[in-house]
Amino acid sequence: MTTISSHIAVMAFPFNSHPSALLNLVRRLAASAPTVMFSFLSTAKSNHAIFSGQQYDNIRPYDVSDGLPEGYAFAGNVHEPVEAFMKATPGNFKAGMQEAEAEAGVKVGCLLTDAFLAFGCEMAEAMGVPWIAFWTSCPCALSVHIHTDPIRSTVGDIDTADKAEQTLKFIPGMSKIQICDLPEGIVDHLEMPIAHALHIMGLKLPEATAVVLNSYEEIDLTIITDLKTKLKKVLSVGPSALTFSSPSKADESGCLPWLDKHKAASVAYISFGTTLVPPPSELAALAEAIEASGIPYLWSLPDYSRRHLPQGFVERTSTRGMIVSWAPQLQVLAHTSVGILITHSGWNSILESISYAVPMICRPYFADNMLNSRMVQDVWEIGVRLEDGILTKSGTLKAIQLLLSDHKGKELRENIRLLQASAVKAVGSDGSSAKNFETLEEIIGSCS
Structure with a gap:
């Protein structure tokens, strides 16, 4: 590899499609910035699944603790691994980042994290580097988490019998979304650790240097316009299916x-x-x-x-x-x-x-x-x-x-x-997603 100009620590939320979506973004950035080193931090299980033998010149995977006890056997509680992992953060990521810096010989100059990992805000601030958060879901869901407190205060004034079908018409672009459509942790199951983490995320994202979305502006223009009034930069750079091809397994089944x-x-x-x-x-x-x-x-x-x-x-x-x-x-x-x-x-x-x-x-x-x-x-x-x-x-x-x-x-x-x-059109040379990706490249390029 050529001389490293800067070092980006990438922190994944190692569940469902989150790490693969983040890796797709990193692969795209790495291809356009060959002198930037991207250290991809996730659990061993997650890294094994998404890298699957793939090697990249300027992307290196690093395993971090999943927080589970040695010999842990999954017993069917899907929340258990998530809760164990969240309890291990941010210490596991700090340890992984130290290992990455030692191997690269270059200090990390930017944190690119899954938006779920809102502790990236404090870590980046302590390091004096930018924090870029990547939101893997729809703009509508991001808006819900940004508006969690207004939703809770409004829902609290609604009669219980009418609550489920009440719409979120008080949020731009959400007039057809009903309370019954909301993810757990917004108005119910508030005791869940992931609910607490997402609430904190909604409060911290306005401090991010940029929030990147795997979406495109025109699909939810009213929602995106509202988000731009609440966040420093909202960069929709997708759909990823049309912007960058991921390595795929062979069609063995025909x-x-x-x-x-x-x-x-x-x-x-x-x-x-x-x-x-x-x-x-x-x-x-x-x-x-x-x-x-x-x-x-x-x-x-x-x-x-x-x-x-x-x-x-x-x-x-x-x-x-x-x-x-x-x-x-x-x-x-x-x-x-x-x-x-x-x-x-x-x-x-x-x-x-x-x-x-x-x-x-x-x-x-x-x-x-x-x-x-x-x-x-x-x-x-x-x-x-x-x-x-x-x-x-x-x-x-x-x-x-x-x-x-x-x-x-x-x-x-x-x-x-x-x-x-x-x-x-959005991913075309003059499209909104293409221009937003150029802005993201500029932010990455300015990190050192």
Whole structure:
């Protein structure tokens, strides 16, 4: 490697899609700044998963403690690893940063952290360096966390019977968001450690040198405009699916050749992300709806969950269906034969769906899923949420038929094509995301 001009410490929140989204941003920055060293700090498990043998000239992974006791065995409590990790911070990151500085021989001149790690504010201040926070979810969710205190004070004055369907019309761009759409920790479950961390984040982000979003301004212009009045710099630099290609595993299951055999916009692609699997009753209901609809399907489903499918389902639908343990999602969504995405409403999946103009059927689960699916159905009108928020045979079948219909389905497809066009424009040479990325490059370039 050439002489290091500056050193950036990158701190990941090592859960779900957070570290991979942050690494995608860092890879893009590293490619444009070859003399800048990026030390990527995350847990050993996370680094092993996202780097997977990949090596980069100016990105080096460093493992930090996950806070779990030696010999820990996961017992099903999804909050336990997160809480253990948060208790280990920021000491684990300080130790990792010291190791990185010793190896690079250059002091860290900037902190680039997942926005969840709001302690980056105090660390950067103590070091006298900039703090750049990366928000991996939708602008709507960021706005909710920035407005947590006003939301809590307003909700407290609402009669309990009317609370769930009360909208957030007092926040710019949120008139169709309901209280029932809010993530845990905003108005309920305040005792959760992650709720406390996100509240602190909302209070600290106005001190960040810049807040970077994997989004683009035109998708939520009113929300972005409001955020710009509360934060120093708001830099939407996505969608990442259209700005930088991530290394992908080989299509070992043959998804793409299988898709080649189908008509345009005829296949339903089913994926609930890398960590979620619907409960057995919902898996069975989804399979029954798929079978009754007659639609060709490509289903990304872990092997251990296949036993919950109805007996004989795989055999009866074998001529028009394919079930794989993993699918190259970007390539699948980009394929002309895919016409519907059935999703958990994670932000990455939604942005990728918009990037390739595939309407969605949303079954939200947790965190930002409810907010995202509300935006999909009622703001952007590019998909539908399932009735009662769960997978049932009748509700899923109804949603599939709606998306395939000549009237409503055509309308949803036209809406998502318009959003896709605005996304493509945003990442173009004169687009908003391209200009925001140039600003981010300038901030990185000024760190020493």
